[in-house]
Amino acid sequence: MDTLNQLMHGFAVAITPINLMWALVGCFLGTAIGVLPGIGPALTVAMLLPLTAKVEPTAALIMFAGIYYGAMYGGSTTSILMNTPGESSTMVTAMEGNLMAKNGRAGPALATAAIGSFVAGTIATVLLSMFAPVAADVALQFGPGEYFMIMLLAFTTVSAVLGSSLLRGMTSLFLGLGIGLIGMDSLSGQTRYSMNVQELYDGVDIVVVAVGLFAVGEALFNAFFPQPEGTFNKLGSVHMNKSDWKRSVPAWIRGTVIGFPFGLIPAGGAEIPTFLSYATEKKLSDHKDEFGRVGAIEGVAGPEAANNAAVTATLAPLLTLGIPTSNTTAILLAAFQNYNLQPGPMLFQTSGDLVWGLLASLYIGNVMLLVLNLPAIGLWVRMLRVPTPLLYGGILIFAGLGAYGIRQSWFDLLLLFVIGLLGMAMRRFDFPTAPVIVGLILGPMAEKQLRNALSIGQGDWSLFIKQPISATILAMTVGVVVIPRVLRWHASRTTARLEADNAA
Amino acid sequence: MKPSHVSIGVAILAVSVFFFAGLPGISGDEGYAGLSPRFVPSLVAIGLAVCGALLTWQGVRGGFRNMPEEDAELPTAPHNFKGFLWVALGLVANMALIGTLGFVFSSTLMMVCVARGYGSRRIVRDALIGLLLTVPMWALFEFLLGINLPLLPVAGF
Numbered sequence: 136m137d138t139l140n141q142l143m144h145g146f147a148v149a150i151t152p153i154n155l156m157w158a159l160v161g162c163f164l165g166t167a168i169g170v171l172p173g174i175g176p177a178l179t180v181a182m183l184l185p186l187t188a189k190v191e192p193t194a195a196l197i198m199f200a201g202i203y204y205g206a207m208y209g210g211s212t213t214s215i216l217m218n219t220p221g222e223s224s225t226m227v228t229a230m231e232g233n234l235m236a237k238n239g240r241a242g243p244a245l246a247t248a249a250i251g252s253f254v255a256g257t258i259a260t261v262l263l264s265m266f267a268p269v270a271a272d273v274a275l276q277f278g279p280g281e282y283f284m285i286m287l288l289a290f291t292t293v294s295a296v297l298g299s300s301l302l303r304g305m306t307s308l309f310l311g312l313g314i315g316l317i318g319m320d321s322l323s324g325q326t327r328y329s330m331n332v333q334e335l336y337d338g339v340d341i342v343v344v345a346v347g348l349f350a351v352g353e354a355l356f357n358a359f360f361p362q363p364e365g366t367f368n369k370l371g372s373v374h375m376n377k378s379d380w381k382r383s384v385p386a387w388i389r390g391t392v393i394g395f396p397f398g399l400i401p402a403g404g405a406e407i408p409t410f411l412s413y414a415t416e417k418k419l420s421d422h423k424d425e426f427g428r429v430g431a432i433e434g435v436a437g438p439e440a441a442n443n444a445a446v447t448a449t450l451a452p453l454l455t456l457g458i459p460t461s462n463t464t465a466i467l468l469a470a471f472q473n474y475n476l477q478p479g480p481m482l483f484q485t486s487g488d489l490v491w492g493l494l495a496s497l498y499i500g501n502v503m504l505l506v507l508n509l510p511a512i513g514l515w516v517r518m519l520r521v522p523t524p525l526l527y528g529g530i531l532i533f534a535g536l537g538a539y540g541i542r543q544s545w546f547d548l549l550l551l552f553v554i555g556l557l558g559m560a561m562r563r564f565d566f567p568t569a570p571v572i573v574g575l576i577l578g579p580m581a582e583k584q585l586r587n588a589l590s591i592g593q594g595d596w597s598l599f600i601k602q603p604i605s606a607t608i609l610a611m612t613v614g615v616v617v618i619p620r621v622l623r624w625h626a627s628r629t630t631a632r633l634e635a636d637n638a639a
Numbered sequence: 640m641k642p643s644h645v646s647i648g649v650a651i652l653a654v655s656v657f658f659f660a661g662l663p664g665i666s667g668d669e670g671y672a673g674l675s676p677r678f679v680p681s682l683v684a685i686g687l688a689v690c691g692a693l694l695t696w697q698g699v700r701g702g703f704r705n706m707p708e709e710d711a712e713l714p715t716a717p718h719n720f721k722g723f724l725w726v727a728l729g730l731v732a733n734m735a736l737i738g739t740l741g742f743v744f745s746s747t748l749m750m751v752c753v754a755r756g757y758g759s760r761r762i763v764r765d766a767l768i769g770l771l772l773t774v775p776m777w778a779l780f781e782f783l784l785g786i787n788l789p790l791l792p793v794a795g796f
Contacts (some may be wrong), residue, residue, distance in 0.1 A: 185786070186779075221661055300705050302697070306651060313658055313683045323668070323676045328661045351730065358756045359723040517758055519672040524757035525768055527726070528750040531774050535733050535746055540786060548734035555730065563713065564707050578679075584676040 144211040145491025154197050158496050161198035165205020169513045170213050176206030177462035181345040182533045185540030187393050192474040197496040211248045212515050216368050227438040228266045235431030236368035245373045247383045249441040249508045255440035256393040256501040259447035260321050270455040271480040279588035284608035286581040289458050293610050294570040303566045311574025314339050341469045343538045348568045350534040352558020354527045367381040369499050383436040386416050390440025398448025412441035454478050459564050465572045500630045641702040647693030655687035700793045725756030735772045
């Protein structure tokens with residue numbers, strides 16, 4: 136099997152001592168920073184981007200993959216032990232995990248989270264390795280028109296599916312697209328919206344926007360609206376008894392099966408699969424009474440597995456099409472671009488070593504994280520107790536370093552501050568931030584593809600509907616927006632009719 | 640009518656005006672590109688205008704829809720404006736002074752300001768932690784990564 140051969144070759148790349156070391160560094164850094172409340176994987180990767188300026192691409196990307204996974208592990212630890220979750224996809228873990236911890240069962244909760252993540256991650260990586268080359272082959276047939284359609288789908292799902300309000304999601308998207316417009320237009324060579332400010336000729340760097348929105352925005356928001364200190368739960372031994380294992384294993388499998396497809400489609404984010412998994416586990420459980428009271432272990436095992444599987448699967452659109460579908464994958468795309476690498480089907484052909492090395496190191500990363508996390512749990516617990524003033528001071532130091540390290544310009548720090556204020560406003564008024572990031576990085580790419588497509592088609596707009604692949608994707612895009620609304624409208628009409636019938 | 644929501648809507652409209660205003664400065668020549676370089680900017684400007692108008696309308700009619708529950712408590716929640724100012728001061732100071740004082744000292748100053756914004760009065764401890772974080776990072780960038788971050792630019796090194 137050709138895929139197996141390439142994977143073996145990838146392992147040969149990944150198991151070199153240097154790359155193993157970078158994987159370890161990534162996993163360690165990712166977990167350590169992921170544990171800290173308020174910092175998610177996207178921010179961690181963004182802050183560490185400047186570090187890679189001089190590091191060889193394969194090693195750097197392996198490290199970033201380690202950070203990505205490590206941050207997910209770290210976030211789960213925080214959710215279980217502390218009562219303020221680190222990020223929304225670990226919110227579900229927090230629900231049952233907290234309850235278990237309060238009842239003295241933090242150990243099994245952490246164990247099932249760690250092992251479940253490992254199982255899900257490994258299975259998902261296997262699926263990814265099988266699926267990616269196939270998708271890449273299909274993608275080779277994509278022309279600019281098809282790419283534009285996929286990007287349009289990504290824009291739509293990231294702003295319309297996530298979050299509570301389509302309007303606010305679209306506003307965020309347009310803001311991101313707008314920021315992406317600043318700078319040089321690749322096709323005509325002129326600078327747009329730079330207001331004759333020299334520092335804006337190259338546009339606004341995505342690291343500045345990401346770090347500004349996540350780190351600075353959070354820091355300003357939490358200073359203005361002080362949050363009560365989270366309370367901690369005590370940790371016993373990290374062991375699962377036989378009954379725990381029996382209940383966890385099927386939950387892990389179900390979680391993986393639910394999580395993986397959601398990560399694949401440009402639906403963005405791991406919240407939906409984790410909630411779905413939670414609902415499934417609750418429905419199928421023999422211990423329903425434990426949910427929401429003392430904490431049921433399946434309620435941690437399933438969502439954790441779903442989360443990890445979804446996160447692995449989001450690498451698929453990035454690697455095979457070059458389309459990021461979440462904050463973190465958008466930053467990873469920026470990391471690739473820093474090395475002048477464009478992920479997508481061509482990358483499989485031209486830098487097969489890099490891609491397969493990356494995939495192989497995902498397996499290794501999963502093992503490393505399992506080995507790292509269970510024994511080292513005491514260390515991570517200690518990190519949770521960092522005093523808040525020092526935590527935010529440290530975050531802003533790294534944020535500033537990340538922004539300043541790009542080109543040693545104070546202007547980037549000014550942008551960081553202004554975007555931080557924007558991030559604070561977005562947090563205050565419930566505007567999602569993912570569409571800004573995706574709009575910023577995909578916008579220029581999408582514009583290029585659109586203009587290329589029309590240039591090849593000589594100005595004929597109907598080509599998007601005439602060509603089968605792009606027409607299908609367009610239909611999916613429309614469906615993604617229309618169908619949930621139709622379903623919801625139908626459901627509310629049915630309930631209204633039922634109520635009227637009952638009242639009569 | 641929620642004034643804060645209305646002002647957000649108006650702000651978005653202002654951003655949309657900015658994008659419209661920049662259009663004449665872009666040459667409309669299509670060249671080989673098939674589409675004018677003004678096309679996407681126009682789309683963005685129109686999109687922002689529509690969103691801004693809708694947001695303002697929602698703000699006037701009682702506020703944004705589908706806000707999370709915690710939003711209802713936010714206006715009355717304890718505000719710490721002074722804390723926010725300290726953090727902002729730290730960021731601005733870092734930006735203004737990094738060119739003259741260098742990353743290490745400028746960021747340490749920011750650390751002290753930010754920590755103060757979060758209620759810490761232990762200036763010496765905060766400054767020491769700041770140095771503990773910034774010096775190794777400076778060393779890492781300078782020696783291992785070859786990125787030039789001057790230690791004390793005003794003194795010339």
